Amino acid sequence: MENLKSQLNPHFLFNSFNTLDGLIEEDNKDRSLSFVENLTAFYRLVLEHGKSKLVSFDDELKLVSLYVNLLNERFEDSIVLEVQDTCADCKIPPLVLQILAENAVKHNEFNGQNILTIKIYRSENWICVSNNRRPKQYPVASSKSGLENIMQRYRLISNQEIVIEPSDLEFIVKLPIIYKESEN
Amino acid sequence: MTALLLEDEIIASNRLQRLLAEIDPDIEIVATFTSIQETANYLFEAAVQPDILFLDIHVLDGNSMELFKLLDITSKVIFTTAYDEYAVEAFRKNATDYLLKPIKKDQLVDAISKAKPTTKALIPALPEEQYKSRFLIRFGNKIKSIKTEEIAYIFSKDKIGFFFTRDGQKIASDYKLQDLEEMLDPQKFFRLNRQFIGHLDSIDKIKTHNASRLLISLKPAIDEEVIISTERTRAFKNGWMVKSIHINFRYHFNFFGLSRIKKKYNT
Numbered sequence: 035m036e037n038l039k040s041q042l043n044p045h046f047l048f049n050s051f052n053t054l055d056g057l058i059e060e061d062n063k064d065r066s067l068s069f070v071e072n073l074t075a076f077y078r079l080v081l082e083h084g085k086s087k088l089v090s091f092d093d094e095l096k097l098v099s100l101y102v103n104l105l106n107e108r109f110e111d112s113i114v115l116e117v118q119d120t121c122a123d124c125k126i127p128p129l130v131l132q133i134l135a136e137n138a139v140k141h142n143e144f145n146g147q148n149i150l151t152i153k154i155y156r157s158e159n160w161i162c163v164s165n166n167r168r169p170k171q172y173p174v175a176s177s178k179s180g181l182e183n184i185m186q187r188y189r190l191i192s193n194q195e196i197v198i199e200p201s202d203l204e205f206i207v208k209l210p211i212i213y214k215e216s217e218n
Numbered sequence: 219m220t221a222l223l224l225e226d227e228i229i230a231s232n233r234l235q236r237l238l239a240e241i242d243p244d245i246e247i248v249a250t251f252t253s254i255q256e257t258a259n260y261l262f263e264a265a266v267q268p269d270i271l272f273l274d275i276h277v278l279d280g281n282s283m284e285l286f287k288l289l290d291i292t293s294k295v296i297f298t299t300a301y302d303e304y305a306v307e308a309f310r311k312n313a314t315d316y317l318l319k320p321i322k323k324d325q326l327v328d329a330i331s332k333a334k335p336t337t338k339a340l341i342p343a344l345p346e347e348q349y350k351s352r353f354l355i356r357f358g359n360k361i362k363s364i365k366t367e368e369i370a371y372i373f374s375k376d377k378i379g380f381f382f383t384r385d386g387q388k389i390a391s392d393y394k395l396q397d398l399e400e401m402l403d404p405q406k407f408f409r410l411n412r413q414f415i416g417h418l419d420s421i422d423k424i425k426t427h428n429a430s431r432l433l434i435s436l437k438p439a440i441d442e443e444v445i446i447s448t449e450r451t452r453a454f455k456n457g458w459m460v461k462s463i464h465i466n467f468r469y470h471f472n473f474f475g476l477s478r479i480k481k482k483y484n485t
Contacts, residue, residue: 048300056230
């Protein structure tokens with residue numbers, strides 16, 4: 035689990051400081067304050083969740099919403115997070131949704147004209163996380179460590195496989211739903 | 219001094235522009251971009267590259283170090299980044315300096331002084347590169363870079379210049395042969411006829427074709443007949459082929475044919 039926490043990209047922290055610096059420089063008091071609030075709430079959840087093997091799905095939704103909120107301050111609202119279903123009795127390994135959102139941001143090109151839409155919804159026994167694709171033209175090689183990490187944790191925790199469905203237009207990751215009572 | 223900014227965050231871009239204006243009002247920002255694509259297009263078409271490029275490493279369409287693979291960059295480069303654990307090595311290779319964001323004014327002052335062109339009187343000007351060492355070819359909205367040494371030959375048809383590489387790729391471009399002729403080293407490339415420019419090494423076989431013309435087989439092979447026109451044959455035999463003695467001749471020169479051409483020219 036320590037491993038997992040340390041995987042949270044240090045870029046994110048430094049980029050956040052940089053964004054905050056910009057907001058302060060532009061004398062944007064309200065946005066600076068709400069950014070610090072969100073950043074604090076986000077890291078608090080990361081640290082809390084990182085201690086557990088499984089956490090409540092709805093709490094993870096909060097974590098990923100904060101994450102996208104923080105990114106939107108930097109990317110000027112060009113990311114939309116659509117949560118179509120919540121699931122009060124579902125559990126999920128911590129930071130899985132955040133890692134998938136981070137991957138969507140890392141691999142795609144988006145801006146005010148080309149919005150990145152990340153959707154989270156239920157479909158049968160899956161929690162699906164999808165994003166529209168517009169791959170970066172000049173990418174750096176990806177280590178795929180994010181997906182690998184998620185895959186391994188699902189195997190370890192619930193002996194189930196995640197399903198990855200890439201297409202030209204969309205990238206979908208299907209996570210098997212783990213219900214609260216099945217936790218041991 | 220001229221500068222170009224590649225930065226996909228508006229706040230950071232504004233900050234850098236403001237700091238530059240404060241430090242030295244003579245720095246002229248010729249362009250600001252948010253993507254590698256736009257930057258590459260600009261540099262590709264610019265007659266003169268700006269003195270300094272400020273490049274944010276992670277921008278919306280990828281990693282700006284990729285620019286070095288696309289283009290020969292003659293500008294001084296200053297990278298900017300909030301955090302990058304892998305960048306140091308690349309900085310060493312390509313950059314004059316790098317700045318960690320948020321950029322501090324005194325560090326920017328240092329970086330600019332490093333990038334300032336050294337007094338010209340002290341350093342003799344290097345001769346400018348006479349021939350192109352690589353070509354940039356656009357397809358769709360991408361740019362592909364081809365090194366000149368990878369080119370086997372260029373074939374022009376319907377105003378499209380097809381680059382054929384030694385490893386068998388065929389890449390369409392809008393280069394015109396007459397322009398290419400001036401960009402390529404005549405010691406290595408020869409204008410075979412109105413449709414072809416070939417590298418010395420791409421000439422596989424030569425046969426006589428009619429009295430005054432030569433039929434060439436190229437490698438990699440192409441489905442077109444390559445005939446050196448009468449007026450080019452003379453230059454081809456006299457100058458280029460003879461000079462290039464290291465070629466592995468499979469064809470013995472028909473000097474008789476050559477003398478006949480000469481005769482024809484003399485009349």
